[in-house]
Amino acid sequence: MIINHPHLGPRDAAEFTIxxxxxxxxxxxxxxxxxxxxxxxxxxxxxxxxGLHRELWFHECGDRSWLIVTRDTVTHAVLDVALxxxxxxxxKKPKVGKxxxxxxxxxxKKPAKGCIAEDSPK
Amino acid sequence: xxxxxxLKLFPVKKVFFFPLIFVTVTLVVECSVxxxxxxxxxxxIVNQALKGNRGWTPVWREPEPKLHYDIVIIGGGGxxxxxxxxxxxxxxxxxxxxLEKGWIGSGNIGRNTTIVRSNYLLDGNEPFYEQSLKLWEGxxxxxxxxxxxxxxxxxxxxHSDAQRDAFIRRGNAMRLHGADAKLLNKNELQKMCSFLDFxxxxxxxxxxxxxxRAGTARHDAVAWGYARxxxxxxxxxxQNCEVTDFIIKNGTCxxxxxxxGKIQADKIGVAVAGSTSRVMAKAGLRLPIESHVLQAFVSxxxxxxxPGVITFGAGHFYISQSDKGGLxxxxxIDGYNSYAQRGxxxxxxxxxxxxxxxxxxxxxxxVLRNWGGIMDMSMDGSPxxxxxxxxxxxxxxxWCYGGFKxxxxxxxxxxxxxxxxxxxxxxxxxxxxxxxxxxMLDERGAxxxxxxH
Numbered sequence: 001m002i003i004n005h006p007h008l009g010p011r012d013a014a015e016f017t018i019x020x021x022x023x024x025x026x027x028x029x030x031x032x033x034x035x036x037x038x039x040x041x042x043x044x045x046x047x048x049x050x051g052l053h054r055e056l057w058f059h060e061c062g063d064r065s066w067l068i069v070t071r072d073t074v075t076h077a078v079l080d081v082a083l084x085x086x087x088x089x090x091x092k093k094p095k096v097g098k099x100x101x102x103x104x105x106x107x108x109k110k111p112a113k114g115c116i117a118e119d120s121p122k
Numbered sequence: 123x124x125x126x127x128x129l130k131l132f133p134v135k136k137v138f139f140f141p142l143i144f145v146t147v148t149l150v151v152e153c154s155v156x157x158x159x160x161x162x163x164x165x166x167i168v169n170q171a172l173k174g175n176r177g178w179t180p181v182w183r184e185p186e187p188k189l190h191y192d193i194v195i196i197g198g199g200g201x202x203x204x205x206x207x208x209x210x211x212x213x214x215x216x217x218x219x220x221l222e223k224g225w226i227g228s229g230n231i232g233r234n235t236t237i238v239r240s241n242y243l244l245d246g247n248e249p250f251y252e253q254s255l256k257l258w259e260g261x262x263x264x265x266x267x268x269x270x271x272x273x274x275x276x277x278x279x280x281h282s283d284a285q286r287d288a289f290i291r292r293g294n295a296m297r298l299h300g301a302d303a304k305l306l307n308k309n310e311l312q313k314m315c316s317f318l319d320f321x322x323x324x325x326x327x328x329x330x331x332x333x334x335r336a337g338t339a340r341h342d343a344v345a346w347g348y349a350r351x352x353x354x355x356x357x358x359x360x361q362n363c364e365v366t367d368f369i370i371k372n373g374t375c376x377x378x379x380x381x382x383g384k385i386q387a388d389k390i391g392v393a394v395a396g397s398t399s400r401v402m403a404k405a406g407l408r409l410p411i412e413s414h415v416l417q418a419f420v421s422x423x424x425x426x427x428x429p430g431v432i433t434f435g436a437g438h439f440y441i442s443q444s445d446k447g448g449l450x451x452x453x454x455i456d457g458y459n460s461y462a463q464r465g466x467x468x469x470x471x472x473x474x475x476x477x478x479x480x481x482x483x484x485x486x487x488x489v490l491r492n493w494g495g496i497m498d499m500s501m502d503g504s505p506x507x508x509x510x511x512x513x514x515x516x517x518x519x520x521w522c523y524g525g526f527k528x529x530x531x532x533x534x535x536x537x538x539x540x541x542x543x544x545x546x547x548x549x550x551x552x553x554x555x556x557x558x559x560x561x562m563l564d565e566r567g568a569x570x571x572x573x574x575h
Contacts, residue, residue: 001458001466014468018458018573020412043570044410044501044557048399050461073413073459076466 003069004081008062015061021046022054022068025088050074056084161266181346182353187360187382191219193540194378194387196365196401197394198222200231200341200526201518203348203359204533205393205540210355211264212534213541218357219387220349221380223364223397227345230395233463233495234526235418235450237431237442239276239336240301243292246551246563247504248299253548254531255301255335261530267347270340270445275430277306277315277330279480285435289331296333304332314429317483325436325479336431338442344529368405368515375405375515391540393518393532395525396461396496402519405512409519410501410557412572415460415494416452416523417469421487423447432480439476441484449487451477455497455523457573464494497523503575504563507535507545508554516540517554522575 001013028038050073057067066084071077160166160179170177193209195202198220209215220226238258240251261269280286286305293303307329308320320327349359360382367379368390377386394401396413424447433440441451453473456465470492477484500506500520505528510517518536521528535546545552551563557570568574 012468013458013466020459020571020573040558041408045408046399046410046412047403047408048412048459050400050413053459055459071458074461076460076462 001071001076001078003057003067003078005059005062005065005067006081006083007065008059011059011062013057015059016057016067017060019056019058022056022084022087023047024056025068025084025091052079162268181350182359185358185360187219187221187363187380187385188358189384190377190386191358192217192387193389193391194218194385195220195391195393196378197229197392197397198226198349198359198361199229199393199395200227200345200348200529201395201521201532201536202391202393203227203345203352204529205391205518205536206352206357206359206533207265207348207355208534208537209541210352210357213537215541216356218352219385220352220357220359221363221365221378221385222359222361225361226349226359227342230495230497230525231345231529232342233418233493234341234523235440235442235452236338236341236444236526237276237336237440238271238339238527239333239431240527241276241278241292241296241303241331241333241336242565243295244504244563244565247565248295248301249548250531250535250552251528252296252299252301253534254528257530257534258339258527259335261339261344261347265347265351267343267350268340269343269347271337272339272445273335273337274442275332275334276336276433277311277332277430278433279311279318279327279330279435281325281328281436283328286328293331302333302335304334306330306332315432317427317481318432319480319482322479325434327480330432330435338431338444339526340445341526344526348529348533365401365404368512370405370512370515373511374513387514389514389516389540391516391518391536393536395498395519395521398498398517398519400461402510402517405510405515407510407512409517409554410506410570411520412459412499413461414455414457414497414499414573415462415465416455416497417465417473417492417494418450418452419470419473419492420444420490421449421451421484422490424449424487427483434476434480437472437476437479439473439480441477441481448490449484455499455573456494460494461496462494463496465492497521497525499523499572499575501557501570501572502562502564503566503568503572505532505552506554507532507539507549507552509539510554522572 002010005011053073054070057069059065068082068084068087070080206220240255242248296303364381365378369377375390428443431442438454456469498519499522506520507518535549538546
């Protein structure tokens with residue numbers, strides 16, 4: 001397999017190690033009331049599709065960047081490669097135009113949510 | 123450890139010494155039943171030889187699916203067929219169908235490296251695999267079919283003091299569970315396997331852990347033997363029958379929709395190895411399983427050189443020699459999710475490097491062919507034989523790349539679960555909910571990372 005690195009161009013897959021499903025980026029809130037259940041799903045359960053699969057690869061023998069590779073598990077064809085950092089940041093950042101205040105609001109809102117959930121009965 | 127057994131056609135040795143009257147009676151009996159429920163024996167061979175081998179009949183039927191069965195088993199591989207066989211032979215249930223998408227034995231039972239062993243450490247695993255090895259030892263009599271079971275032993279090599287200590291611990295765990303284990307020092311090992319690279323600078327071989335009762339069996343024959351045994355007891359083996367959906371009403375599974383119509387059943391068991399996630403997704407379940415590709419390799423046929431099964435302790439490499447003479451070997455899974463039944467060259471190279479590290483003579487052998495199989499890698503490296511959250515739907519999965527040796531016990535325990543509704547005593551820890559309970563059976567201690575088990 002050849003992985004088309006966003007910075008380094010086409011590289012042999014043997015330079016990389018794979019961690020697994022890209023959903024591992026979506027770490028649950030550890031303070032939420034259902035955290036044990038959420039982490040069970042996060043850590044152990046997988047979609048394991050036959051077909052398109054987004055997965056985390058680490059360029060261990062290269063620039064040591066984390067990538068999100070979209071690959072077909074039936075044909076091994078690599079269809080898309082992106083920097084995991086970009087994907088993670090774009091999914092957390094508020095949409096362009098809302099500004100830093102909205103970002104700050106989003107950041108401070110989360111722990112509050114967690115506290116409420118923690119107090120509520122499980 | 124014995125040298126390689128000559129190819130035996132049928133397990134008939136003792137019959138030679140029976141009196142002539144028995145011979146005559148047997149001949150008459152064999153001739154009378156030949157064609158329907160033919161039992162294999164020396165007399166059936168003689169009988170057929172005299173008739174020019176024109177009287178052999180198909181070994182199992184090709185029945186049309188019925189509308190209803192007591193139990194439907196999805197997956198006509200080793201585990202599914204073994205389950206049907208033990209349900210019929212030990213639990214007295216015969217209204218059973220085995221549904222197979224392709225042809226029976228077309229999956230991992232026909233793709234493995236044929237190793238049979240019970241050298242595990244953990245409490246929840248070792249009794250299960252020892253039960254399996256005991257069933258292997260009686261399998262040919264059970265099935266009246268030559269599975270070419272050959273107890274030529276397995277040696278796990280160790281390369282450091284720490285590894286020797288770990289193997290002593292494992293050997294003791296095995297013996298505590300009634301299995302056999304013997305620690306070999308360098309001298310003892312040199313007498314058995316002089317060809318190993320004992321003075322390798324990086325991975326010197328210091329000795330090995332031997333399990334004499336381990337060995338190899340003929341993989342295809344296992345599938346065919348179980349299929350024949352199940353079919354003779356009335357089980358319908360339905361090939362080219364793909365399950366397209368489960369019929370689930372109020373949280374209870376009542377049957378399946380297939381490419382050959384709707385089939386109702388009281389209980390449904392799923393034993394589909396690498397396709398587990400795909401099939402169970404039709405029932406709305408997500409599982410602690412990833413599908414990975416494992417490659418296997420065979421060299422050209424050689425004279426007997428490798429006495430049993432040998433595994434490398436410093437890397438991942440295992441090798442044995444088939445009765446045809448080919449060196450059968452393999453190593454790690456490729457490491458990425460795959461349903462392709464073929465792997466890539468980096469692992470090919472890694473496996474060959476492992477071989478060269480322990481026995482440089484392997485460099486003279488030419489690889490004849492290689493192939494891949496799809497492993498249902500579980501999150502702790504151990505299997506699952508359990509009920510599912512959907513009533514009457516049962517699961518047998520997560521075999522990683524250890525499914526072949528487990529075939530008999532997997533079939534027996536799954537049959538027990540389906541017939542009695544409770545786990546077999548050697549499978550009480552192989553539960554689906556163990557991940558949520560934190561009761562993992564992690565033989566390797568690698569954590570929730572399926573490609574490291």
